[in-house]
Amino acid sequence: VDLGTGRSSTWNELGGFRARIDDTKKTWDEYVRTIPKMWTQERFRYSGESFSMPERAVLPKPIQKPHPPLWVAVTSPGTEIDAGERGLGCLGLNFGGYDSHAARYEAYRKAIRNCVPVSDMINEQIATVNWMHCRDDSEQAVKSGNRLVSAFSSAAAQTIEIKQAYPASNYLEIGQLGKLRADPLAPWDSKAVPDGLCIGDPEEITRSLRRWEALGVDSAIFLVQYMECISQEEVLNSLRLFGKEVIPRFTHQRVDSAGRDEAIA
């Protein structure tokens, strides 16, 4: 089990919880500092800004030792530094091009070297969410992959961004996800497939992953389907081809936390 955290950038989510929009960073900070204590202390009490609680045994405790790794979704500029300074994993989104991510990953690695971890473990990892559609025929892959990305970005565009609804100094820029909701030049434009996505034939996807790997990305999480915009058969064929042709190129040995050798992809 891993635990992912984030503060949201949509009115649908934040308005739904009647969250204090101006305080989302502060609220997030309190929770990432307290959740590990709830896991690791037999009894926990807390008096804070966002919430307070008398002493309780917070159950169930996680089986993992010292506890599940913590991550934060890194989309808004600067969150990579928040992640690094707290010893959290950096969970990014792989679009917007390779170059725009390089400086952020470097800033994360630099920050985590001097971090004051919020828990008993430092989760120094960069994982990124990417879209994946693999076909022998690159043109066909792009055609289906386009549908995947368009469906996602079109759905994301329907939600109200905080910046559109509630002016606030902590939402100055739309994050990576928000960029999918941003205006193109004309109303009928669909968003172009962004650079850096794993859409294409096995060679192209391998090249893309190698570039992300070179930038310091440790693992990739793939979106392979969205609202059933491509057929299940296409998805399965894409996964099979990816498993057969791409994964073996990234299999290497590492020593896991228990000191065992494991083959990882």
Place this chain on the structure above:
Amino acid sequence: MNSWHLSGTLDPSSREWEAVDEPALGGEEMLFPNADVHYCLMETPMRCALAELPPSLHPAIPAALGITFLKCREGPFGAFDAAIVGVACRSGIRPRHMTLAAFADSELAIRELRDRWGFPVRKATVSTLVYYDQVISSVEFSGRSILQVNTGRLVALHGPGASVVYTPSLNMARLNKRNTFVQVDLSAEFKRVARGTPTLHALELEALGILACAPTDPVSGTIARVDFKLHPVRFILDPSVSAENGGARQFARQSPVVT
């Protein structure tokens, strides 16, 4: 792509639109300096937004109603106050407000806003009063108070956060005898901005062109001192065809035929 999203359910032909008949939609960009813009966004039940919108438009999620008051002190039409009520929506993936009603208190402003941008403006007494602790805006139409919004608990915004996103309007107009949405883009330079919580003190649904129901929950209210520009119309939309299916196109006013 439409089947993945919510779309409006209104039959555009079933509605008596307050549509401007054959507006010229011509002219250049116009600047309105030192204006106050009181902009309020309020959530409304989704079923209400769906009932207001034609199938070519998607409701914003969550559904919302936008109320904008303009207090123009100077500019090409002189001093005037105006109010615009619209449903937050999406044309394809672009945020828009479909205009339900518009009001202004100056004959010149009414004529120009109708003719240049297709705003379905009607004559009314419109006012925006700005105090340090609240803003009170209202519309009195045919001797009745049909709209009053107070934005209170104002907090001044500073630095780069002191700006507001104003969504382009979609105004229904009759162009070449066909109902057509006219997209109006507004840009603004912000001089000062305060944010607060809007509350409705008067809202007469019928007079405001609201078919379904009143908004329920406040999102935000802002009062901004701005220099704003209304840009020449660039895009028009067919109300029965979505942008994804080619319903949006660039607007080009045909030159008058010289004989």
